[in-house]
Amino acid sequence: MSNQIPLKEKYEASMVLSGVGDALGYNRGNWEFEHDGELIHREVKNRGGVAKLDIKDFPVSDDTVMHVATAEALIKVGKKAEATLSDLCQELVKKYIDCMRDMDGRAAGLTCMSSMNLHQRRTNGDYKIPFNRGGGGCGAAMRAMCIGLRFPSPEQERHLIAVSVESGRLTHHHPTGYLGALAGALFTAYAVRGTLPVDAWGHGLMEVLEKAKQYVTEAGHCVDLNLQNWDYFTNAWTTYLTERGILDGKGKACFPEHYGVKERERFYSKVAFRGVGGSSGHDAPLIAYDALLSAGDSWEVLASHGFFHGGDSDSTAVMAAAWWGAIYGFGGVPERNYKKLEYTDRLTKVAQQLLELSCKPFNEEA
Numbered sequence: 001m002s003n004q005i006p007l008k009e010k011y012e013a014s015m016v017l018s019g020v021g022d023a024l025g026y027n028r029g030n031w032e033f034e035h036d037g038e039l040i041h042r043e044v045k046n047r048g049g050v051a052k053l054d055i056k057d058f059p060v061s062d063d064t065v066m067h068v069a070t071a072e073a074l075i076k077v078g079k080k081a082e083a084t085l086s087d088l089c090q091e092l093v094k095k096y097i098d099c100m101r102d103m104d105g106r107a108a109g110l111t112c113m114s115s116m117n118l119h120q121r122r123t124n125g126d127y128k129i130p131f132n133r134g135g136g137g138c139g140a141a142m143r144a145m146c147i148g149l150r151f152p153s154p155e156q157e158r159h160l161i162a163v164s165v166e167s168g169r170l171t172h173h174h175p176t177g178y179l180g181a182l183a184g185a186l187f188t189a190y191a192v193r194g195t196l197p198v199d200a201w202g203h204g205l206m207e208v209l210e211k212a213k214q215y216v217t218e219a220g221h222c223v224d225l226n227l228q229n230w231d232y233f234t235n236a237w238t239t240y241l242t243e244r245g246i247l248d249g250k251g252k253a254c255f256p257e258h259y260g261v262k263e264r265e266r267f268y269s270k271v272a273f274r275g276v277g278g279s280s281g282h283d284a285p286l287i288a289y290d291a292l293l294s295a296g297d298s299w300e301v302l303a304s305h306g307f308f309h310g311g312d313s314d315s316t317a318v319m320a321a322a323w324w325g326a327i328y329g330f331g332g333v334p335e336r337n338y339k340k341l342e343y344t345d346r347l348t349k350v351a352q353q354l355l356e357l358s359c360k361p362f363n364e365e366a
Helices: 007-029 037-046 062-078 085-102 110-121 145-150 154-168 175-193 198-219 223-228 231-244 261-271 283-295 299-306 313-328 344-357
Strands: none
Touching: 007 062, 007 145, 007 175, 007 299, 007 313, 007 344, 037 261, 062 085, 062 145, 062 313, 062 344, 085 110, 085 154, 145 154, 145 175, 145 313, 145 344, 154 175, 154 198, 175 198, 175 231, 175 283, 175 313, 198 223, 198 231, 198 283, 231 261, 231 283, 261 283, 283 299, 283 313, 299 313
């Protein structure tokens, strides 16, 4: 079914539904900061289930604001044939600083805000920040899916790696943080491409992580510290893929016979840093991927597994919904879930522009 969906719809659904996932997972902070996943599920049920949630009552969080900022920077720089990766990073910094003006009531992350304060104080045009041992949060991952829409083809993989890593470490200069951005972008590219089974995406990520390590080494910025802290992300994903039986990229993911809310809450806490599911760069895309594997083409199941859980639910939701939309479009999504989403016009516009840019060349050289 997904191969019959027009590419334009896939792009628009990826961006718009990412905003939907974010808004529903966030629920004005009432669900993002609620650690009791069972309570969230009871509240959703009392409202009639996900199909009855009217998106006009759910504003987006910082995740969508920064995701749009990433997309707008990609588009602005992408229109210039001579623009480089350095130009893109400088434009990303500008967009991220600008978007901080729209964070009232959106729960902007502390690492993103402190990094933007650092960038704002600079006068020399340098966009690189020091290595940060506390930079392993999900703030780089939550805004990176659109990079996969800009660079969807296998031939653009090196660009996807470079842009994901460098955009991520503008705020989260730690492998656990910026490799989450790589996973978010890569899985979006896989989704749009539609040639690799979802169950094989994790295996693809493990292969790309080796290329990312080579890129970081060659880039030459804080190499030793990055490599010393590299294995946490890769080990977490290796453990997860092994548990699901898909480390080799073959076959279907294996789930427990009983995988209800209680079981998922325990599992999400187990894979998370300090038990807060979705709050880190490794587990936000991991939980989102787990939800996507469980859901298939069911929007309701995707929401149940990926949007509504204890912990940082909007950050898992923003990614899961972006990937799902890039595969299935808007099919099966109740209109009240997305038709009046805040930021719809901007999300739709950047989706269309990213599609136009997706076949354009990009110059990494400074």
